[in-house]
Amino acid sequence: MKVRFKLNGKFVMLDLPGVERLIDLLRERLDLVGTKEGCGKGECGACTVLLDGKPVCSCLMLASQIAGHEIVTIEGVAADNRYAHILNAFEETGAVQCGYCSPGMIVSAAALLARNRHPSDNEIKRALAGNLCRCTGYSKIIEAVSRAAERVAQERK
Amino acid sequence: MKEQDTINPSSLRQALAAKARPNLVVVAGGTDILVQLHDRVDRPWPKLLVLDGIKALGKITLHDDFVTIGPNVTFSEIESSPIIGKYAPQLAQAASVAGSVQIRNRATIGGNVANASPAGDLIPPLYVLGATLELLSVRTKRSMPIEKFFVGPGKTVLKSNELITAIRISKVKRIGFFLRLGTRQALAISKVSVAAALMIKSGIILDVKIALGAVAPTVIRAGVAEELLRGNRLDAKLIDHAAEAASKEARPIDDIRSVAAYRKEMVGILLKRGLTKILESM
Numbered sequence: 392m393k394v395r396f397k398l399n400g401k402f403v404m405l406d407l408p409g410v411e412r413l414i415d416l417l418r419e420r421l422d423l424v425g426t427k428e429g430c431g432k433g434e435c436g437a438c439t440v441l442l443d444g445k446p447v448c449s450c451l452m453l454a455s456q457i458a459g460h461e462i463v464t465i466e467g468v469a470a471d472n473r474y475a476h477i478l479n480a481f482e483e484t485g486a487v488q489c490g491y492c493s494p495g496m497i498v499s500a501a502a503l504l505a506r507n508r509h510p511s512d513n514e515i516k517r518a519l520a521g522n523l524c525r526c527t528g529y530s531k532i533i534e535a536v537s538r539a540a541e542r543v544a545q546e547r548k
Numbered sequence: 549m550k551e552q553d554t555i556n557p558s559s560l561r562q563a564l565a566a567k568a569r570p571n572l573v574v575v576a577g578g579t580d581i582l583v584q585l586h587d588r589v590d591r592p593w594p595k596l597l598v599l600d601g602i603k604a605l606g607k608i609t610l611h612d613d614f615v616t617i618g619p620n621v622t623f624s625e626i627e628s629s630p631i632i633g634k635y636a637p638q639l640a641q642a643a644s645v646a647g648s649v650q651i652r653n654r655a656t657i658g659g660n661v662a663n664a665s666p667a668g669d670l671i672p673p674l675y676v677l678g679a680t681l682e683l684l685s686v687r688t689k690r691s692m693p694i695e696k697f698f699v700g701p702g703k704t705v706l707k708s709n710e711l712i713t714a715i716r717i718s719k720v721k722r723i724g725f726f727l728r729l730g731t732r733q734a735l736a737i738s739k740v741s742v743a744a745a746l747m748i749k750s751g752i753i754l755d756v757k758i759a760l761g762a763v764a765p766t767v768i769r770a771g772v773a774e775e776l777l778r779g780n781r782l783d784a785k786l787i788d789h790a791a792e793a794a795s796k797e798a799r800p801i802d803d804i805r806s807v808a809a810y811r812k813e814m815v816g817i818l819l820k821r822g823l824t825k826i827l828e829s830m
Contacts, residue, residue, distance in 0.1 A: 392553045409552055410593050412582065432583045433651055434735055445624070445653045451582045452654065453575065455554045456600055499649065520734030521648025 394458040399423075399467030407454050414438045414449040417464060425465035425494045429523070436522035439495035440464050446502045446521070465494035474501045476539040486535035488526035495522045500536045508547075510540055554596040560604055560713065563597065564686045568709050572597045576620055577654035579647070580663045605658070605713065608632065617715045619658020623647065623670075626657060635719050638673035638743045641726040645669070648734050658712045661697070664704045665737075667762040667805075671698075672743035673726050674715065675759035675767055682714035683707075691716075698766035722747050725822040728761070729814055731805070738762050739806035742794070742818040746777075751830065753777050758790075758819065763798035763811050770794040773819065782830070787823045791816035 392407045398421070407416075417423040417440070429435035431450045438449040441463040468474045477500050480486070487493045496519060503510055503518040510518065515536045516529075524532060554575070557563040566572065573594040575581050585593055599605065599620060606620035608629050615635050617626070626632050626643035633640050646669040647655060660670045661681065671694070679694045683706060694715075697704050706712070724745035730736030741761035747754040756777045758770040773794040780786055795816035800808045 392556070407553070410554055410596060431586050433579055433647075436648065436650055439650055442653070446650050447653050448579075448650045450586075451577075451579050451651075453554055453578060453582070453596070453598060455556050455598060456575075456578065458556070458601065502649075517734075518649055521650040 392455060394455060396457045396459060397461040399463055399470070405454075411454040412450060413440070413452040413454050413457060413462075416454040417449060417462075423464050423466050425469070427491055427494055429491065433521075434523070435492070436495040436499065436519075437492055439498045439522065441468075441498060441502055444502065444505065446499045448521075463498075465498055468498055468501045474504075476542040477501060477504065477536070480535040480539040480542070481532075484531045484535040484538060486527060486531040488524075492522060492524040492526075496524065496532055500539065503536070504540055504543060508540060508544055510536070512537065552593070552595055554598045556598045556601050558601050558603075560602055560684070560711075563599060563602060563711060564684060564709075566597050567711055568686050569595075570708060571595065572708075574599060574662065574711070576600055576656040576659040576662075577622060579651050579655040580659060599658075599711070600656070611719075614716045614718050617657055617717070619656060619661075619712045619715065621657050623652035623655045623657070623660075624649075626670075627652065635721065636673065636677050636717055638676060638724045638726040638745060639670060639717075642669040642673045642728075642741075642743070645726075645728060645733070651735070657715060661694070661715065662704065662706065662712055664698050664700075664702050664766070666701055666764060666766055667738045667741070668767070669726075669728065669738055669741060669761070671767045672741055672759035672761040673724075674717070675769060676724060676743045676745035676757040677717045677722075678757070680716045681712055682716065683710045684713045685709040685711075695769070700765045720747075722755075723826060725825065727818040727822050729818070737805060740798075740800070740811045740814045740818065742815060742822060744819070744822055746826065748782060748826070748830070751781050753780055753782055758794060760794065760798055760815055762805075763800040763815055768797070768799075770797045770815075770819075772797055782823065782827050784824070784827070787820055787827065790823065791820040794819045 427437040429437035433448040605618040609616045623643040722745040726743045728738040728741035773790040798815040800811035
């Protein structure tokens with residue numbers, strides 16, 4: 392089955408060999424290994440990617456479902472200057488410990504800041520509720536997203 | 549292992565033609581079915597019929613007397629739809645607290661209904677809104693009240709060649725609520741949930757529907773509590789009576805998520821919480 396979609400800004404045409412999950416397509420065949428698989432059941436959010444700008448779990452999507460849509464992975468977010476503040480803020484605040492949840496956290500944070508430039512702590516918590524972190528206790532992650540939002544706002548002044 | 553292609557129709561006609569084949573598993577958003585398939589990596593996956601490419605099934609449409617919600621409409625779309633917010637606030641509330649952002653962006657109302665979990669969060673609101681389901685096959689078309697659709701956990705009257713093609717709710721304006729309890733706010737399946745829809749005029753409850761989730765093999769109505777409330781003035785004492793009655797009507801079980809006694813008690817607490825808030829806002 393042939394599918395055409397946009398991946399990190401470029402159009403891609405692919406032949407799917409059969410039933411394949413989006414995360415397997417990304418990691419195993421396209422070498423986009425920044426996206427992590429934690430639980431494989433949509434509980435942890437480590438596999439979060441953007442589908443037409445909205446965060447989704449790539450472990451709960453079939454590759455055939457992305458036909459005609461746009462996917463952005465953590466690689467796409469990292470290469471996009473608009474999101475540089477998020478990556479920097481995660482580094483500075485110590486929001487990254489083992490790092491396994493970070494790609495998903497950053498993708499979710501990117502989706503939040505794209506639609507809400509001044510999120511409250513509660514809005515940040517709600518946006519990240521689908522992303523589990525077992526190291527940080529979340530406070531540094533929330534601080535990082537908050538700091539990134541402030542910097543984006545300052546730049547726009 | 550996963551050798552077969554999925555079937556991805558782009559029109560309802562193609563989907564119904566495909567559904568005439570036996571042994572198909574239907575995928576809408578995939579947030580339930582991919583979890584179920586996740587644990588069977590060594591066995592071949594069943595043939596999958598993927599519906600989310602059918603754009604005509606993904607719309608919320610306003611008619612003269614009713615609102616049609618397409619089965620492919622996602623929880624996120626329900627949560628943010630002004631039409632749903634106006635005519636079905638319970639449904640919007642339920643859609644906004646289920647799962648996580650990632651799940652809500654993919655999970656569909658049709659999937660939540662078809663999956664037939666007694667804990668499915670959109671089902672109690674649909675009960676109290678008096679929703680009607682439209683079921684189509686290649687040759688037949690029927691509609692039924694949602695309460696007639698469920699037989700037991702995961703079991704419905706949907707025939708193997710049928711698809712849910714529309715969910716309809718009337719445009720009668722009612723106030724109401726959806727409240728639930730889970731282990732945590734995000735991503736927890738409901739231990740117990742309560743939805744209600746009321747018509748109140750000059751303090752008197754003209755009509756009321758109450759539905760209870762996760763406390764019986766299917767979502768159920770709390771008929772005794774409704775009867776106590778109907779025709780009477782909403783006050784604290786009446787709320788206590790109704791809460792006690794609803795608690796008795798629940799017939800929950802002990803399972804991995806909670807225990808029967810807790811669920812039973814919480815049915816009353818949630819109903820009281822919801823009705824009290826309405827009373828305070830009057």
